[in-house]
Each structure stands twice: as C-alpha cells, then as structure tokens.
Amino acid sequence: MDARGILGKLRHQQSPDHDELVWFARALADGRVSDAQAGAFAMGVCQVGLSDAGRVALTLAMRDSGQVLSWDVNGPVLDKHSTGGVGDCVSLILAPALAACGAYVPMISGRGLGHTGGTLDKMEAIPGVSTQMDEAQLRQIIDRTGCAIVGATGDIAPADKRLYAVRDVTSTVDSMDLITASILSKKLAAGLQGLVLDVKVGSGAFMKDIKQAQMLANALTKTANASGCKTTAIISDMSQPLVPSLGNALEVAEVMQVLTGQTEGPIVSVCAALGGVLLANAGLADDVEKGADAICRAIRDGRAAERFGKMITEMGGPVQFVENWTRFLPEATIIVAIPASEAGYVSAIDGEALGMAVVALGGGRMLETDQINTAVGLSEVVRLGTKVAKGDPLAVIHAVRSEDAEKAAKAVRSAITLSDKPVASPELIIERVG
Known part of the structure; x- marks a missing residue:
C-alpha cells in the first residue's frame, strides 16, 4: 500500500x-x-x-496514531467539546461541576481559532497557570482534583496535528468528514467513557444555519458512538455571545462571578444541559433532568468553585484565586463605553464581527505565532431584545491604545443592529442529538 x-x-x-x-x-x-x-x-x-x-x-x-490514555479511577471519565463560539467559557464551569458530581474530567482543549476564543488562552489569563504538562502531571491533577483543562501533548493524535496544519493552508478545513475525525481523534485519545458535544449555530458560530449544525451533530455522534464512546450532542444558540464579555481575562471574570454566586445567566443553562446529559449517560444521575439539577446544585453551593480553585493551584496558579480573583486578573489600560448612536431595540448581533474586533484589539491570533494580550476585549455587551436609548452603552471596550479602541467602537456599532420593534430572544437549547 x-x-x-x-x-x-x-x-x-x-x-x-x-x-x-x-x-x-x-x-x-x-x-x-x-x-x-x-x-x-x-x-x-x-x-x-x-x-x-x-x-x-x-x-x-x-x-491510534499516538498515545491513547487509560484510567484507573473511581468514577466515569467524561468530557465535553464545543464547536466554537463567542463569549463561550462553558468548559471552565462545567469541568469542575462534573468533578464535584463524581466524574473525572481530563479536558484536552485548544487555543483560539479565527473569531472564537480558546479555552487554553482563557486558563492562561490566570497568572502562573500552565496548561502544557506531561502525562504524569495530568494524572496527578486528575487524582487530586477530578478535573484538568490542558493542551494536547505531541503524543496525542499526531496524525491529526499533521493533517490539520495542511488543511489550514489548502482550504479544506470545512470538510464534515475531516472535522469529525479531527475533533474525535483527540477526544477519544484521552480515554473517555462519555462525551457531550456542544454544536453551536448562529452568527457567532462556525455553523451559521441549523441544517449545517444538524449534519455536524449527526456525523459526530454517529462516529463517536460507533467508536465505543457514549456520545450525545446538544445544538445550542450562538446568535449572541453566551456571556456578555469577549476576551480571555474578561471571560474568566464572568466564570468567577458564576462560580462565586454573583450571577447565573444563560451559561448556567448550557452547563446544565450538557452536564445533565453526561451524568445521565454515565449513570451518575437517573435521567437528564436530574443530572442538570445536580450540575446546578454543584455550581450554586460552591462545590464547583472549590474544585476550580484546587485545579488552578495544581496548575501553578494562585493558592487563593477563588477568594481573591479580582486581584489577580490583568486589566487593560483603556476602558471606555461605546454609546449607541440612536435609540431602538437590539434585533441582531454579528457575533463573528465582535470576535474579530477582539482579535484586532490583540485578544486573538491572526497567525499561530502571534502573542495575545489576555486583558483586552469587550464587556457588558447588550443582549438581543434590549431597549437602548441614544447614548446608552452597547458594550465596553478594554484596549491598550486609544486608536485600537476607536477601531473597535466602529466594529461594534456595525455588528449590533437596532430596530424600532422589540424582538424575542431565541431558544438557547435547540435540539439534542444521539
């Protein structure tokens, strides 16, 4: 051959x-x-x-082109994967919540791609945190905390690493077959017993329409289940940012507000939907609804925050991060609101344009070798259906230079559409597949 x-x-x-x-x-x-x-x-x-x-x-x-992990732990080994969106920091909440419910979560994640943020970049916005580690370190953290959010080593699915680099420069990234093999080869190499996939659809996602999202969800679930890993997909809305912040440190701040009980919002609903499926499929809950309730309890009673704090410390971060997180996260030098130029109702948000505005501020990469600034981004982004008066803030820019802030303000105004009539907010959880 x-x-x-x-x-x-x-x-x-x-x-x-x-x-x-x-x-x-x-x-x-x-x-x-x-x-x-x-x-x-x-x-x-x-x-x-x-x-x-x-x-x-x-x-x-x-x-099988590289190392495939196996685990000897007192519970199911579970994980989730998102196909990418803006303001999507679910992993940082869901991983410790699952660990608090009795699961073990070796979450192998990636960096920012295009307009979407990267989970590893968000983790590394916390001072001292290192997401690159060898197998022995990963096993130690999983044993002590139940969860770890880390990057793939060179031994995990090297065939995918080689093929992906070639796909990126040959305009073959959007093949359904190659997307499926790329995502699942890395996830299955982690030795999982259960997986949930968050397939995003909307202006802030790679999949812009529901038919594309359904095709990808079906391809992923059929392939993963046929490969021996019990897998379900949730198709969720990404017609607006999941949390009202875009940017690495700003999204960590949103996570900490959820974990410390200061806010909830749509992100908790997504965590509950994803985690409920995982706990039910793994036998840690009687059904999906009870699994979702268990995830919400773990977030609300502080057990998820405790696991998150232990994980951060084990990965080199501050010992008292959960208690004093506002002291540790970096801040931009220029923070300015973007006033609406007219009154109206927020009727559409171009999530991809918002994501690219953050990239232009320095919060993402145009090239793989680019260094990112974890402090920059957008916060307090208005939600669909919000009524704004002329001069009300559409978002707050966090920038390094005033000229960058001015360019971001133009991009944000162009990305947010105002209309005379109110619009209904879309359903957050659209469909469950598999």
Missing part, C-alpha cells in the same frame, strides 16, 4: 477503504507521506467524501 495508490482512488471519485485509511493515518504520523500528498488527500476527501464506516476508520486510526 502507498500514498499514490490511495490518492489515485480519490482522483477517480472512489473513497479509500478501511485499510487504506488506516495506512494513510499512520503514514501521516510517521512521515511516510509528504505535505503535498497530505494536502491532496484532504482535498480528495473534501471532493469525494467518506462513508460512515470510513469516517469511523479514519477517526480511530488518527486516534
């Missing part, structure tokens, strides 16, 4: 069979195929597509 033969099948509109997909994934990891051949493979899969069985074969082969 060789790359040329497999690429020849794709060129003739034939999908590779199981053994060919396994061979190609292994060859990606060990260097037997060139970047040119990897790019041709990605383009061929985009054009031809894979069967359900082929998608499973590629996912498992990419998972």
Whole structure:
C-alpha cells in the first residue's frame, strides 16, 4: 500500500477503504507521506467524501496514531467539546461541576481559532497557570482534583496535528468528514467513557444555519458512538455571545462571578444541559433532568468553585484565586463605553464581527505565532431584545491604545443592529442529538 495508490482512488471519485485509511493515518504520523500528498488527500476527501464506516476508520486510526490514555479511577471519565463560539467559557464551569458530581474530567482543549476564543488562552489569563504538562502531571491533577483543562501533548493524535496544519493552508478545513475525525481523534485519545458535544449555530458560530449544525451533530455522534464512546450532542444558540464579555481575562471574570454566586445567566443553562446529559449517560444521575439539577446544585453551593480553585493551584496558579480573583486578573489600560448612536431595540448581533474586533484589539491570533494580550476585549455587551436609548452603552471596550479602541467602537456599532420593534430572544437549547 502507498500514498499514490490511495490518492489515485480519490482522483477517480472512489473513497479509500478501511485499510487504506488506516495506512494513510499512520503514514501521516510517521512521515511516510509528504505535505503535498497530505494536502491532496484532504482535498480528495473534501471532493469525494467518506462513508460512515470510513469516517469511523479514519477517526480511530488518527486516534491510534499516538498515545491513547487509560484510567484507573473511581468514577466515569467524561468530557465535553464545543464547536466554537463567542463569549463561550462553558468548559471552565462545567469541568469542575462534573468533578464535584463524581466524574473525572481530563479536558484536552485548544487555543483560539479565527473569531472564537480558546479555552487554553482563557486558563492562561490566570497568572502562573500552565496548561502544557506531561502525562504524569495530568494524572496527578486528575487524582487530586477530578478535573484538568490542558493542551494536547505531541503524543496525542499526531496524525491529526499533521493533517490539520495542511488543511489550514489548502482550504479544506470545512470538510464534515475531516472535522469529525479531527475533533474525535483527540477526544477519544484521552480515554473517555462519555462525551457531550456542544454544536453551536448562529452568527457567532462556525455553523451559521441549523441544517449545517444538524449534519455536524449527526456525523459526530454517529462516529463517536460507533467508536465505543457514549456520545450525545446538544445544538445550542450562538446568535449572541453566551456571556456578555469577549476576551480571555474578561471571560474568566464572568466564570468567577458564576462560580462565586454573583450571577447565573444563560451559561448556567448550557452547563446544565450538557452536564445533565453526561451524568445521565454515565449513570451518575437517573435521567437528564436530574443530572442538570445536580450540575446546578454543584455550581450554586460552591462545590464547583472549590474544585476550580484546587485545579488552578495544581496548575501553578494562585493558592487563593477563588477568594481573591479580582486581584489577580490583568486589566487593560483603556476602558471606555461605546454609546449607541440612536435609540431602538437590539434585533441582531454579528457575533463573528465582535470576535474579530477582539482579535484586532490583540485578544486573538491572526497567525499561530502571534502573542495575545489576555486583558483586552469587550464587556457588558447588550443582549438581543434590549431597549437602548441614544447614548446608552452597547458594550465596553478594554484596549491598550486609544486608536485600537476607536477601531473597535466602529466594529461594534456595525455588528449590533437596532430596530424600532422589540424582538424575542431565541431558544438557547435547540435540539439534542444521539
């Protein structure tokens, strides 16, 4: 078997069979195929597509291209994955809440991509926190706290790392087959027994319409379950930011307000929906509703905050972070409100445009090598349906330079649409799949 033969099948509109997909994934990891051949493979899969069985074969082969963790713990090993949105800091609340309910959560996460924020970047907004660690450190933190939010090591799904880098420069990122294999190969390599997927849809998500979101949710759940990991997907709304802040430290502040009982909001509803499914599927709750109640109790009674604080300390952060979090988070030098230029009701929010405004402020990356400023971003972003008078704030900008703040103000005004009539807020939880 060789790359040329497999690429020849794709060129003739034939999908590779199981053994060919396994061979190609292994060859990606060990260097037997060139970047040119990897790019041709990605383009061929985009054009031809894979069967359900082929998608499973590629996912498992990419998972098995590196280390696959196994666990000896006194509870189920669970995780969640979001397909990306703005103001989405669910992981920082859900992981410790699940741990407080008896689960073990080795959450392998990523950095910001495009207009969406990255969970690792948010964690590293907390002084001292390191998200890169070896397997021994990960196991130690899981044993002591029940949860850890970390980056993947080079030993986890190296075939995916190689293929993703090629996809990014060959315009093949949006293949449903390759998205599915990429997401699940890394998650399944963590040795999970249960997974929930938060598939976002709306202006702030990668999936802009419900049909796209449903297709991705079905592909992910079918592939993950066929691979032996009990998986359900929740399709949730991303027509506006999930929390009213965008930016790494600003989103951590929102998390801490939830964990310390100062606020709740839509993010708790999403955490409950996702966590309820996981606890029910894993046998830690009698049904989804009781699982959701258990997640809410863990947040409200402070047990999730306690787990979060222990995790932060174990990862190098401040010992008293939960008690004194306002002292530790970085702040921008320029903080200014954006006044509305007219009165009206907030009828639409371009979440992607807001996310790109934060990237332009320095809160995200245009290139993989860019350094981000964790203090910048937007806060107090208005919600859909809000009535504003002329001069009322649409959002608050956190910037380093005044010229950056001025550009962000223009972008925010363009991203928020005002109308004469009130609009209803969309349903937050749209559908459950799998």
